[in-house]
Amino acid sequence: MSNTKKKVVAFTAGRRGGNTEIYVKIALEQMEQMGIECKLIRLHECDLRPCKDCPNGPCYMHGPSACILKDDGPWLAEQFLDSDGYLLGAPVWSLSPCGIVTDFRDRVFGPKMDLAMWEAHGIPDWADGRAKQRPGALISVGGALTEHWTSLGMATLYTTTFSAQTNVIDNMNVYQVADQGEALMRNDYVLRAKYLGQNLGHAVLNPQKDWENKWLGNLEDGEACPGCHTSLVIAKPGKNYVECAVCGRKGLLSLDEDGNIQYRWPEDNRNRLTMMGKFDHVREIQRHTEEIYKPHVDEIQEELNRYRKMEQFTVKAPSKQK
Numbered sequence: 086m087s088n089t090k091k092k093v094v095a096f097t098a099g100r101r102g103g104n105t106e107i108y109v110k111i112a113l114e115q116m117e118q119m120g121i122e123c124k125l126i127r128l129h130e131c132d133l134r135p136c137k138d139c140p141n142g143p144c145y146m147h148g149p150s151a152c153i154l155k156d157d158g159p160w161l162a163e164q165f166l167d168s169d170g171y172l173l174g175a176p177v178w179s180l181s182p183c184g185i186v187t188d189f190r191d192r193v194f195g196p197k198m199d200l201a202m203w204e205a206h207g208i209p210d211w212a213d214g215r216a217k218q219r220p221g222a223l224i225s226v227g228g229a230l231t232e233h234w235t236s237l238g239m240a241t242l243y244t245t246t247f248s249a250q251t252n253v254i255d256n257m258n259v260y261q262v263a264d265q266g267e268a269l270m271r272n273d274y275v276l277r278a279k280y281l282g283q284n285l286g287h288a289v290l291n292p293q294k295d296w297e298n299k300w301l302g303n304l305e306d307g308e309a310c311p312g313c314h315t316s317l318v319i320a321k322p323g324k325n326y327v328e329c330a331v332c333g334r335k336g337l338l339s340l341d342e343d344g345n346i347q348y349r350w351p352e353d354n355r356n357r358l359t360m361m362g363k364f365d366h367v368r369e370i371q372r373h374t375e376e377i378y379k380p381h382v383d384e385i386q387e388e389l390n391r392y393r394k395m396e397q398f399t400v401k402a403p404s405k406q407k
C-alpha cells in the first residue's frame with residue numbers, strides 16, 4: 086500500500102536533547118497528531134563537509150549523488166526533496182546559527198536547488214516530480230538575556246529557504262533560553278512552538294500552488310518587515326528608506342510625534358522571498374556574465390594564471406602534509 090501521508094522533515098543543530106531540539110520536537114508532536122509523518126535529523130550527527138564549489142558542479146547536472154564529497158550531504162538533499170514541509174531549528178552561536186547550518190545550506194541548497202533557475206531552464210531529471218514550493222518554519226534559540234545578541238540567527242536561517250522557494254509561514258526567535266532543559270521553563274515559548282507546529286501542519290495539509298507571502302504566525306510580534314517578519318534592516322545614511330536585510334523589501338521611514346520610528350512598506354512582489362524576485366536574480370546573474378565578465382575575460386588571463394600559481398604565502402594544514 087502506498088504511503089500517502091504528508092511528510093515533514095526537521096533539521097536541527099545544537100546539543101543533542103538541547104533547547105532547540107526540544108522546541109522542534111514540540112512542533113513535530115503537533116504535526117504528528119495532525120496525521121503528518123515527521124522526521125528529525127540532527128545535523129551535528131551527520132558527516133557533512135563544506136561545499137567546494139567545484140568546477141562544472143557535477144551536482145547541478147546529475148543531482149546530489151554526483152557530489153564529489155562522499156558524506157551525508159547527498160542524503161540530506163534527498164530528505165529535503167522527498168518532503169512536503171521543512172522545519173529548521175538552530176541555536177545562536179556568536180550572533181549567528183552555529184556553523185553547521187551554513188554548511189548544510191551550501192551543500193543542499195544554493196543555485197543547484199534553485200526553483201527559478203529550473204523554471205527558466207528546465208527541471209533536471211534528478212529533481213523531477215519533486216520540484217515544488219514547500220511551506221517551512223524556522224526556530225532560532227539564543228541564550229542571551231538581550232535579544233540583540235541573537236541578531237543574525239533568524240536572518241541566517243532564512244538564507245536556507247531562498248533557492249528552493251521554501252515559503253516560511255512562521256518563525257520563532259527565542260532568547261533568554263541558555264542552559265540544558267531551560268526551554269521547558271518557558272511556557273510562553275513552549276506554547277509558541279506548539280502554535281508554530283500547528284501552523285506548519287496546516288500549511289502542509291492544505292497545499293496551494295504556493296504559500297508565497299502567506300504568514301500564519303503571530304502578527305503582534307512587532308517585527309519591522311511585514312514580509313519575512315524580522316527586524317534586521319540596512320539603514321544607509323542619506324536615504325529615507327531601509328532595506329530588509331533578509332528579503333530585500335524597502336520600507337519608508339518616518340518618525341511619529343514622540344520620535345518613534347514608523348515604517349511604511351509599499352506593496353512588493355519582487356523581493357527575494359518570491360519567485361518573481363528570484364527570476365530577477367537569475368536574469369541579473371546571466372546579464373552580469375554576458376555583459377560584464379565575458380567581454381573582458383581574455384584581458385585578465387595572464388594575471389589570473391600568475392595568481393593561480395602563486396604559492397609562496399600558502400601554509401599547508403598538518404593533515405595535508407605528507
Ligand SMILES: Cc1cc2nc3c(=O)[nH]c(=O)nc-3n(C[C@H](O)[C@H](O)[C@H](O)COP(=O)(O)O)c2cc1C
Pocket residue numbers: 098099100102103104105106175176177178179180181226227228229230234235260261262263264265
Ligand atoms: C559557542 C557558543 C556561542 C554562543 N553565542 C551566543 C550568542 O551570541 N547569543 C546568544 O543569545 N546565545 C549564545 N550562546 C548560547 C546558546 O545559544 C544557548 O545556550 C542555546 O540554548 C543552545 O541551544 P541548544 O541547547 O539547542 O544547543 C552561545 C553558545 C555557544 C556554545
